[in-house]
Amino acid sequence: MADSRDMQRSSYPLAAYNFRVNVSETSMSFTEVSGIAVDYEHVTYRHGLSYIEGESIKTFSFDSFLSITCKRGTVLGSNPLFLHEWLTKRDLRSMEVSLCDEKGAPVLGWKIAAAVPISLKAPTFSASTNEPVIETVELKARGISVVTL
Known part of the structure; x- marks a missing residue:
């Protein structure tokens, strides 16, 4: 017996290719x-008698800056200098990556409170290939949270 469309929609995973990215309310294509x-560093403290008692104390620090890599194709109609301008200004911006359903509506999102680009790599140019031009930007980000939309 075939599952109904609603049952398939609720039980099958979403496709990873259907996502959208907003950087400070500016829609970007990647x-x-x-x-x-989300990663928390922890520190283990041991007091003077811990070798006898075997007791150690673990504390968790604040979330650390993590590396996020974004790749995008260069399109004539888009703003090709947006990432370069952001890199030269070095300002922290909020980001949101939204996973969308088959209709393009956001279902699940990852909010990034502060992101700053640290590297912008130009595409590889080769006359022997017919591949699209892909540039890579590496960001340092913190304050990542998962939200349902």
Whole structure:
């Protein structure tokens, strides 16, 4: 017996290719976004008698800056200097990566409170290939949270 369309929609995973990215309310097109994670560093403290008692104390610090990599194709109609201007200004901006359903409506999102680009790599130019021009920007980001939309 075939599952109904609603049952399939609620039980099958969403496609990873259907996402959108907003940088400070500016919609951006990327072919790939990777490295979004929440990571807390911890420190283990041991007091003077811990070798006898075997007791150690773990504390968790604030979230650290993580590296996020974004790749995008250069399109004539888009603003090709947006990433370069952001890199030269070095200002922290908010970001949101939204995973969309088959209709293009956002379903799940990752909000990034502060992101700053640290590297912008030009595409590889080769006369022997017919590949699209892809530039790569590496960001340092913190304050990542998962939200349902």
